Amino acid sequence: MLSQPPATLSTRDKILHTALLLFARDGYFSTSIQDIRRGSGLSIGSIYHHFAGKEAIADALYQQLINSLSLDLEQASAKVTSYPERYKAIIGSLFQRCESQPEAMRFILHARHQEFLPGEAPICSARPFEFMKKLVDEGIACGDIRPMNAMVAAAALFGGPIRLMHLYLDQVLEVSLMELLDESWSCAWNAVKA
Amino acid sequence: MLSQPPATLSTRDKILHTALLLFARDGYFSTSIQDIRRGSGLSIGSIYHHFAGKEAIADALYQQLINSLSLDLEQASAKVTSYPERYKAIIGSLFQRCESQPEAMRFILHARHQEFLPGEAPICSARPFEFMKKLVDEGIACGDIRPMNAMVAAAALFGGPIRLMHLYLDQVLEVSLMELLDESWSCAWNAVKA
DNA sequence: GTCTATATTCGGATAGAC
């Protein structure tokens, strides 16, 4: 069962809202348009009026969520000045978003978008991850991160926190992510600091 | 297109072999029994004689691959005595397997098995990952790893290398994983060492 | 813009000959 979307939303947003919940919970392939119809309280005709099909819904959702995450990370990182502070701000934003919007993060993180969005680049090439990678490159260049392969550094710095997010989203972690932020950050920074 | 499975394999193994290639390349849901039939050069009837259905094929494959990976990691870790050596041996085995059996690792690492194998625990609760987690617990207990939340430590130690494996399997890394082993290990160990 | 009813395709699965 699924709670109806807020009545204040536009039809289009009701569709996206319901689709996100179902995609995150059951997966893209295990969710039918019928399921979205039921969950949203709309009709098939209305759904097809707003979107070309199921794939178009997933695509719109993906673009919207990636975009919002991107802005969020860029803003969080702009609030502080040193590279270590930026890295920690990014990890903090990611953790927070996992707690406040678990469905969105589940959809972004665990979905294999290439399986149902042909032509989409792998998630690691999406804007938020490119942004994180760029900051790592700069951290190496300015000497805050010790000299090493940039991919290794990016993986080492963000891999631990991202793994923790996966565990949280898979409900394996029983505590809140935010409680683990300082400890996870300290590990991450020890991994790469100069 | 897909090369036929080696003629030396049993019918059952031909099916598993072909299914793995297709599941890893196109995903479980985008692979039909027809595809497996074509790829294996067998007939539908023969496939259904050996397996109850598509899900049963995926299940057999999953159990087999998890089991083989598990044994591999346990053996690699038994060859050395100190905890740091064990951690590095595990990461080395994982990297090697990514290079020698990319399809198997793709199937294990990025498939969302819960989406098509109902009742299956999340991948992080599977035996190889439980084993890694147990070794981390012991490392903390004996003081090789500094005192901290064990989940954070496990994520910090293996998260970076696993992230690198994902990048490799997504073809984002153009170099060989083994070349990056020492550097990735050194980051991982710095993250958690006492 | 929203709805119902319906067409069409596809894929998993079965029956039964050899």
Add this chain to the structure above:
DNA sequence: GTCTATCCGAATATAGAC
């Protein structure tokens, strides 16, 4: 054990009224 032919349900998508 392997094969071909076929069935059946499900899900996407369309047509067309309101």
